Amino acid sequence: MRKSLETTYDVAVVGGGINGCGIARDSAGRGLSVALFEKDDLAQATSSSSTKLIHGGLRYLEHYEFRLVREALTEREILLKSAPHIIWPMRFVLPHHKELRPAWLLRCGLFLYDHIGGRKLLPATKTLDLRTNECGKPLINMFKKGFEYSDCWVDDARLVALNALDAKGHGADIYTQTRCTHAERVDGIWHVTVKSNIDNSSRMIKAKALVNAAGPWVDELLGAINERKADQKNVRLVRGSHVIVPKLYDHDRAYIFQNADDRIIFAVPYEQDFTLLGTTDQEHDSMDTPVEITERETQYICDAASVYFKKSITRESVVWTYSGVRPLFNDGASEAKEATRDYVLKVSDVEGKAPLLNIFGGKITTYRHLAEDALEKLANYLPNMGKAWTSEASLPGGEFGVSEVDQLTAKLQSDFPFLSEQWATRLFKAYGMLAWRLLEGAKVKEDLGQSFAATLTETELVYLQDVEWATTSEDVLWRRTKLGLHMTESERTEVADWFAQQSEVSKVVSNVG
Template identity: 55%
Template sequence: MTETVDLFIIGGGINGAGIARDAAGRGLSVILCEKDDLAQGTSSRSGKLVHGGLRYLEYYEFRLVREALIEREVLLESAPHIIWPMRFVLPHSPQDRPAWLVRLGLFLYDHLGGRKRLPGTRTLDLRRDPEGAPIKDAYTKGFEYSDCWVDDARLVILNALDAAERGAKVLTRTACTLARREGDLWKVEMTDTRTGASRIVMARALVNAGGPWVNDIINRVAGSNSRRNVRLVKGSHIIVPKFWEGAQAYLVQNTDKRVIFINPYEGDKALIGTTDIPYDGAPEDVAAGEDEIAYLIATVNRYFKQALRREDVLTSFSGVRPLYDDGQGNPSAVTRDYVFDLDTAGGAPLLNIFGGKITTFRKLAEHGVQRLKATFPNMGADWTAKAHLPGGDIDNADVPLFLEALAQEYPWLPRHLARHYARLYGTRTRALIGGAKGLSDLGQNFGPQLYEAEVRYLVDHEWAESAEDILWRRTKHRLHMSQSQIAAFEAWFASNREARSA
């Protein structure tokens, strides 16, 4: 007998995972399918910030900024292990924007969202304050304000994990190949991309959270139409060795009015981005171009005493942002707001999602499920605003205190490893460690902080099926391992996968 569910979601990025979690928590039966790995597309290739979007004030996006600032506080409370405060230093460049305009923008930024947990803006004398030490002497004045850092790929995983624990079925490496209305239901065909096996399910509503592929799903998969379109904008980042002292990040303005973030990353590295370039290629083929890398290096070198060189770039990555096409010519001016297109003309509803940003994913999911109220009048009420993501139930969101508790509980666990586990898994660190009584009980060591126990946890609980899933999306171990260590781990993982499937 063919299975029938309430909601079928196409797309395993942050919007699809967020909607699956929200809907499952309201009591709806949910299937989410993703043709690749969770967060394999845009949702693991962001600037890794939960922020209000300071520069969006310049385009009068006050509602979007306010919602994002409110969500910043909500998310910080719900997942303090993967989201934490960061201070940003903005050196003032008089030829780009006047100081009074920057200070006014920061005043609005401090007050639009009802800030509670984060400190406000302060003015810096870059000649005397330590934050100005790496900045060229030509820049004498600056500002420091608050935003938050996020592990973007883990945010997706935790939403999918919470959805699954609330009853949703999360199917990775599963492509939705066809969806057609049959009366008041959708008939959905899925294909397992590993085996080629197909199956059919019926759904009362279909959600298209395809991100860059949203129009392809509308046209090719669902055989539908929409008057709305996405505009694909490419954003590239580079990772280099960290070249300043202190935990602060920097935000610099370029002569073309774009702003570039320079953030501490993975302890001893820096993440620099992003570019904003119109993109018309296949989203899966996106990569950082040499011109973009040169642009980012030149922007940094405009402000910092220590000049970056091309050979300093350890790696780069690029993502395609699926922005709602509002007709703006300048890619930087295109709205980062989200838009829903609810198609009920043929019977069973199809909810298409255009645009959005990682900071407002929870609100997007809440609003999206609310749009389906007519189809599911008895579903539960809104609930995610006060709920923790898996591992985020840390007392008072106090991660340092939680780390001290881990040190007491596992005195044999090195502090750097305890911090790594706490920052990725929060209170679920205990499930990862299991009954281990010493480092040797964590199994084989593949790199500085990668032990077999973590690998097995990710395979058993977080849909990890490849070495890349583990080294790049579930964690960032790849950045800390040598090429020989990576190759050895890939060989070990492949042989163990074959043994598991035998």
């Protein structure tokens, strides 16, 4: 621990997903002392398993969740301005399927979608003739009309890491690979016991307020601190799965497809060479059950996409899959697809002290607003709290205008001439203005140390290890970057070997110390 064990934090946050890191960032920026504990890696579960979209949720309009859609659309532009390196505008094509919703209904829904969220930066919806527009070329000939509207793409795992980095920059202590094993109130203060995965050591810290942002494990944590009633289920575990296939088309738009079962799936350009397809809504009984796609889910996605694309998508087309469990608030909905994506915040205390704030549900688009609401819930307990600030603040590396991405990418390549255009683009879209810090002092490629596949270098690995809490090759290849997709098995093993060597060096240094 960096602080003395006698230190009493204002806020202790359990959970290093998007909600936990967002709350830690907001709290620290208001002048509160903050500690965050994550039992694995940042964004290791739900927060790295989304469809990678910052969006209002067009289909939520059918469930009359107008407030949620309006709030999400408002957040869409706030987030785009705060992190234009990892969030960028994307146009979505919605083909009209004559056997499903009528065209007039789709257009009315999109008109509402365009106007209820205060859209300023993104272009409005337009109607497409798919018989002549390039977006119609990959589609089966029966689709003649479509609509093109705006939303945003996001690197979800990097969004989490940047919130954690900003929290740290405002003074928060971030501990990954550290599990909360017990917590209890003692004389109006939380005594929180945590255990390190690295050396199995246990420690106790104190905090005035405890935030349960454990996501799918929110009920499990409540059990560990004796705050859960027997058999009580506050969250509904719903698994969403995705498949990655070689890219199905050459243009830069995404597609949203209606299904006969009233669900939708997306087809999104992904990592230059691929198309991302998903998602599903499947009940997930327990977090003790492996979170992975089933053959049935894989077939569902392939079949749903094949209804629209000329190119048949089969199980053999799939090059990678990922799954995550959404901890949706248990609102009693009869089907997973109908369960609300809104969040619920609940506070309990003892005699007005030692509040426990539980986070149920939520979606990545509204995480910043959720954090503001969470701090409002804790305001009476923490009178030294500053004002809300994140709506006008950039995330690390995002201190530039939305329209400056291409200009700054070119400048990065000019300042470091050994970078190829593709390499410079990848670095800028991951690190933004921090790319200069990562490459500082390098005159030639060899200055970056050992070279791995897909433009990954030792300098970048050291940066991710020292600055962004990466401890394994998986942290780097599948979360901080998606470079694992561009590597062979042996190339991924080479990165794993590098981390193993670093671990051995750390052990030697520790033993000598």
